[in-house]
Amino acid sequence: MANLHIYSDFIYYKLYFNSAVRKTAKFLSVRENLSLRVPRRHYADEKKKEPPPPKPKKLMDPRRVFKVYRFAGILTKEEPKVQTYELDISKCGPMMLDVLIKLKDMDPTLTFRRSCREGICGSCAICLQGHNCLACITAVPPAKTITIYPIPHMYVIRDLVVDMTHFLTQYNSIRPYLVRKTGPTGIGQVQLLMSDPDWQVFVGLYECVLCACCATSCPSYWWNGRRFLGPASLLHAYRWIMDTRDEDTQKRLFDLRDDFKAFRCHTILNCTLACPKGLNPGQAIARLKRLITGLDKKPTPQMDPLGGGGGGGGGGQSSLESCIASKCKK
């Protein structure tokens, strides 16, 4: 009986021992698994965490209403009117010229000028929401209703196409080409040289594309457009006067000594605000006025255009008075 009792105790302890071993093993394995599943967190890791992505912006409704000036031309009896078009701008390019092309697809009678679609030819000038701009380099404004008119104070030929004859005649009057009096005067006979600092004067002048956005936003040009040359032509006049290869400075300055041609500019700077190429015609006119009145002189060229020693060309302003005297005698 005692043996039986010892034997049953032995079995009991063996079972108890086995169960304890199993429990310990299970605990260890769970801890192991836990430690695998949940790696230890480091403060440095938490810092590297990416910020949450920004909430997507609310997309604007791409539908727009375009109010476009329409005029069939003076040979018709039709009155000018404003025509309304509705367009989903997500179906065309992002620029105003893309919109105009899309509108022309919808209505082939709509007329406007364009050529380069790069802001180079200057032909697509329009008045958009009351501001002059080049349609090809101006994005569609975010407004719901968008007005498109021809550039102001010009004779309208048809729809957005204006008559540029007077503007270009004025531009031509400033003789926008090089005048040489010494050495070979034929075009292409010889290369005329210019130093880099002399050339730097042209930066902000040569980029003008004659779009007329500046002239048609100038109040003085509106009221005196027949006699005041306007900012674009005067900017070019200044450009040719400052050209160190040009030899007609005195005549150019003499031709501008007039109450109207340059001095109707009152430095309001609407032209500078309007220029889609970011130029500053107002500043060019202010400098030109100082040259005309003799407050400033054309700088002496740093390089002889014909490649000889010393400065040449320009002709300086010292003989302006003699030029005036000879003109007055005539």
Ligand code: SF4
């Ligand atoms: S500065 Fe004013 S007045 Fe002079 S050209 Fe420009 S807009 Fe016209």
Ligand code: SF4
């Ligand atoms: S100065 Fe500017 S706005 Fe005026 S014609 Fe030239 S590019 Fe156009």
Ligand code: FES
């Ligand atoms: S199309 Fe040439 S400047 Fe706009």
